[in-house]
Amino acid sequence: MSTIFDRDASGLEVRLPGIGGLEVRPPDVGGLEVSTKTQIAQGLEAFSGYDGLEVVNNGQNGIGGTKTQDFIEETERKPRRNKLWLILAGVALLLVVVGAVLGSILRSRHSHKAPAKTPGASATPEASGKPPGSSDPPPTAVYATSGIGVTGWWTGSSSFTIRLIYQRHNGDLRLMRYHSGDGKWSALADLTGTRAKLGTPIAASCFNIPFFFFTPVTSSNNFTQVEIFYLNEANEMQEFYFREQDSPSPSAQTFNGSGIMSSKGWKAAGDSKIASYWPSVIFQDDSDQMQEAYYANLTWAQSELGLKCQNNSAFAEVPYSVAAGRFGxxxxxxxxxxxxxxxxxxxxxxxxxxxxxxxxTIPANAAMGAFTVPRDSDTTDGAMNTYILWQDSTGALQMTWEDDDTGWRTSSTPASLGGPDKGTGISCLTPTLWAVASLLSDYGMARCYYLVDGNIREVQYDGSNWSVIGNVQLY
Known part of the structure; x- marks a missing residue:
């Protein structure tokens, strides 16, 4: 049976197991064990289980030095009561040694303890599924390979308005509005439920409803309809219309919805582009044949034009003249x-x-857009100045044009125009001739749009020079 002499604050137990020798055990403290399996006079050993540390002390009274044979013999001749005092002194000394060892162990463990974690801070960033510093794009951001549709109309002799459509990251189409009066872009509508495929080509055209249907234009019957064409996941041609009242009132009425074409099931090639100038829409089929959808007699009709084009060719459609354009x-x-x-x-x-x-010859599948401006303001059946903007093999933009009787020419454009992002196109604006104010011989609306670093860049031609207006603000 063992006897417990004392217990210190750390739970140290000192046990006397009998003649076999003295044992001192600190239960559950780092595996430390201190024992004397021989008499105190013969030596003291201290063992520590922490990090393999071993402390051995064989000196006199457990302090130091080397034991001699004379010391052993003299000790054996002393009375037994002296041994009791020696045992008690040894126990006291042993407690001091054990305390020192325990203190050293605990201090060592404290110094090796892992640093405490602070909420919100970490020495090693945790994986989040996103690249460091990345964030979700804003809800108005353009999808990387979105098409751009643009149309517009003159509202007076020097005033005009533009409508631009692009695809957001969530697949919805967004309709933007610009008016020359304040020179600012604003969001007109987010078109949800269009079921457009991601990266769809987009084309747009427009017409004043009473003007197109030869009915009187009045304050209550003066709606302009913006037509938007794109592809769904099945590569079927889709039509979405947005009808707005031409009124400065903030409560002006608007209507929108899916158009008749959407129910036709007309298939386009998966990588087809689309172009439109009302009332015509051009796209490409799986055989690389050019197809036309034409609106007449209150419905759409499709026909093959007998024109074969490069797979994934860009398209542009502009009026032949103001008068001819009214007859297709x-x-x-x-x-x-x-x-x-x-x-x-x-x-x-x-x-x-x-x-x-x-x-x-231009590079295969080069980005390309075109626009026209009436050459003569005094006649509606005169020639049109035609400008084609296309991207060469270096990524720079070239312009091929005809604006007089000398024929077609090609020249470079300023480097400041930049070039469309890879896999994207160019959309240029020719105002509709189906408006109350007809097509003017004016370059105020001679503009093109394309993606540069994910932003919609707007550039303008004034009849002689190109300039960068800036990026369309996608509020």
């Missing part, structure tokens, strides 16, 4: 399968297209 007279600009830039023309919707000019 168009210019179609595209890239042939031999990579040549091609212009096809017709005087009305029933004519066959015939080759215009130019016939120059």
């Amino acid at each position: 007279g168009e210019k179609l600009i595209y890239q042939q399968d031999d990579q040549k830039l091609r212009i096809e023309e017709r005087n009305n919707s029933t004519d066959k297209f015939h080759v215009g000019a130019p016939s120059i």
